[in-house]
Amino acid sequence: MAGRDEESVGVVGGGILGLAVGRELLRRRPGTRVVVLEKEAGLARHQTGHNSGVVHAGIYYRPGSLKAALCTRGRLLLRDYCAEHGLAYEECGKLVVAVSRDELGRLDALERTATENGVPGLRRLDAAGIADLEPYAAGLAALHSPATAITDYVAVARALAAEIEAGGGEVRTAVEVRAVREGAGGVDVTLAVGDAEERLRVDRAVLCAGLHSDRLAPGVGAEPVPRIIPFRGEYMLVRPAKRDLVRGLIYPVPDPRYPFLGVHFTRRVDGSLEVGPNAVLATAREGYRRRDLSWPDLRDTLAWPGFWSMARRHWRTGVGEVVGSASVRAYMRAAARYVPAIGAADVVRGGAGVRAQAVDRDGSLVDDFRISIGDRVCAVRNAPSPAATSGLAIAEHVADAIGWC
Structure with a gap:
């Protein structure tokens, strides 16, 4: 192992979690060689850049869970971070x-x-x-x-990346991590850079791979469960004439059987108003459009026994979500229970995100954060909402867990 000043860490994932981890490691040990690896050409292209921008206050999460603790801590850290860096942060409630x-x-x-x-x-x-x-x-x-707020998580991610680079770290984009292997004395990372293949040797690795977390973790000895099942969340955008009818955020009472919070009205920091998201099974892990299909991704979903157990248990809810996805009128019929003055004629289809929902072998939808700690590799196995809110606190948790004092 290299000396502390020469130690190297590879962080897989250029979303808010990977960038927050990279920043935290450099803050604690200046001089460490930190390399953040992101397969897309830019940062925050997936869950970080496709969520509703809400900063959660901890209403929903089981007391004593990682979600409850890290959301509470993360909201305070994020609020202060946005103030320090001049980033949008509005406590709209x-x-x-x-x-x-x-x-x-x-x-x-x-x-x-x-x-x-x-x-x-x-x-x-x-x-x-x-x-x-x-x-x-x-x-x-x-x-x-x-205290529930809204922010721009893509702007936060960019600020974190700038801090990493200012601290001597490296943020590499358009670099796909194909495999991570823990060996004697270090961790070997196989990279695809264009048509070429590279090898990166680091002392430690932290995997924040989001939608692909289950594919990398078994390579470093982590358990093969849970598996990621992708759910697409679609949004409607309220037309300008009606968007001022909602001042803050309006949510339904969630169904405790599901980790999803239900279709809600969300103000954005740019002044727009969204309705959503729903939760529809996606046929691609990066399937932001209904027509997107990846046969390897779909094969992985259908081959997982937990998917079929989940489907048998929740098929009625799934059918309802599909109907709402296909019909704007059906989608808004449910939403209009909360704001009757906004109906199908007042919205247009907006963007979509894909949630990396972890599912256990018995079909249980994993609710809490799951983070596996090995000798040299830490794998974030499940980090759905409120992961963006909790990002800076998750980074602290990871750094503590690997003994990065």
């Missing part, structure tokens, strides 16, 4: 709204979870309180989280 009586029990349970997680400023509102905050919203009761 969130309403989680119950629109029917059968949702009130779930709202009660969510309030207990949020209170235990220490969500700042949390308030329970009745219908009149909802109208005071969001005059066009409908509902019987709601939880208001004033």
